[in-house]
Amino acid sequence: MVVDDSAIARGIVTRTLDGEEGIEVVSSVPNGLMALKAIGNHEVDVVVLDIEMPELDGLAALPRLLELRPGVKVIMVSSASQRDADISLKTMTMGAADYVAKPKAGLGGAESFRAELVSKVREHGARDAKTVPARPAPAAVPAPSPPRKLARKLARPEVIAIGSSTGGPQALAEVLRDIDSRLTQPIMVTQHMPATFTGLLAEHMTRYSGRSATEARDGEPLKPGHIYIAPGGKHMLVERRAAGGTIIRLDDGPPENSCKPAVDPMLRSLAKNFKERLLVVILTGMGCDGLKGAEAAIEEGGRVLAQDRASSVVWGMPGAVAQAGICEEILPLQLIGPAIFRIAGGEAK
Template sequence: MTQSAPAAVRPRDIRVMVVDDSAVVRGLINRHLASEQGIEVVASAANGELALAELSRREIDVVVLDIEMPVMDGLAALKEIVARHPGVRVVMASTLTRRNAEISMKALHLGASDYIAKPETGLAGAEAFRQELAAKVRALGARRPAPPSSPPSRVAPTPPAASALPRPPRVRPGVILIGASTGGPPALLRLFAALRGAVEQPILLTQHMPATFTALLAEQLTRVGERPCAEAVDGDRIRPGHCYVAPGGWHMTVARDGAMPVLRLNQDPPENFCRPAVDPMFRTAAQVFGSGALGVILTGMGSDGAHGCEALARAGGHFIVQDEASSVVWGMPGAAAATGLAGGVLPLDQIGPWLRRISGAAS
């Protein structure tokens, strides 16, 4: 008698808790997430204290956490969640003001995995919020450890293993390009601190963020990296020692003004559901700098940057990616690594020292 193959085990839904002092907002987010396949809202709470009580008695993968709440606010709750439940991922949710952006940025450094701006008025804003939140919950929830009985999944093609000694570029870089998303701000601060006092090449950075956040990120990078760093302005000349951040809502690309490389900003349609997106920056930098372009893809969900890395490699340029173990989400670096064209896969703490060595290498 022939035995039938065992039925495939369906992965369990990602379990989410929504924390917000507004019953209207809680209801909105609950409905958004409940409509998504593979996501289950298992709890909600009106403040951080109630959220911690729920975490003590339920298995939860992702918490969507408001900032301003009575009794215990989001920042205080985050510190307790990180300390008591280190496996839980937290997405900070706030209205898009500078104050809330500053708090959200602080939350990222305290252990929050991501942030999202609460929906704007109108159906279009609500739908965009629903799609973004669902994508972030899926990406972060997928990082939860698999049960011991479950074999690790494999995705083809298999990317290269992390290397302590990546292949060096063929020429000394003329520009360094960095792309990042989920988990990017804390990773960037560590990287720029490691580059302090070195690397005279200009740095072009695209981080998936709203406008208010990109301005704050530039300020933070200026302080920690001790190099001028600002949101790019259309027509900016690309100068050595400077860092240019793609402003939220704008693609940042590279062009020539005579012999001088300059930055161009546009509001062309989103690429990979993002604006700013990494691909346009890498693609146009490859055209202008050729073999002198060096790319770095850091932690982030999705696959933005992979096509740009391929364009970079075709133009004779070079790129490396952050490894999976040190990434919050190994989407973008994993997709770039899977092209088979990466010069190396490095832990975050090794990327800075490697860039310091490579930036001064002889042609």
């Protein structure tokens, strides 16, 4: 489905996509209201959604489209610059799968824009060959297992690992802002996000947290108190050096849980290298990425916290670890930052 108030832009996007083998535009409409009406009448895998439109703009239509057709992939399109972190990260926070910026000169001769859009429609459409039916009957969700009781002596964590997805940018901002400034451990974050946005996310987290946050680079050492964001399109791992110290390794292996970067590879690598001195935090997100990595952390003696259902945008990832019974605590978002400092900021218990 293509949604854009400009008839010219809508026509160019529609013809571009319809001309590609394996892609069919089933609906082309001029605003968000018409998109909401049309999405129930068509099988839609991907929505290309303009942001600035009359009657109902893309920002207002996005959450309603996701509610009407859970699992649909929404690619936001706007005339705003790709470096506009506020707009781009807001849409990603709200559940958009991706974002493409319209060139200032218009779409007519913009081959790079059209190539990028086709590539992203293929990528996101291929992740789910079968469209999720609209308005599915709610499934019963088992209650989470009680928090894990730990009888062993607990080591003070040397590194904090955070995994997040849908709703993650907003949750990350709150958690990182609420961690006491005296915390000295490096913080490693894998947020499901395309390459265009992980650098913007790092800029955003620097502003919100008061700490230095950067997109991780291959070979750089872990520094106290620094926040490392896994770059889009790469898994973020760590490696212990024989001469001492730990460095970041970026891995170009296949996606895991349909994600790249994925949380599981990061957690497995950290568990192997830090063992009982690892604290894992799983925040809001769809799916179960992070579950196997958290289990690996527990096997090595690490500790796991999860966000609770009520404060999560989607309780998939934190719900998976909660229901597996491997969480030490299941907490509302506003208590996670203080809990991190309580566990990692004090002496070993």
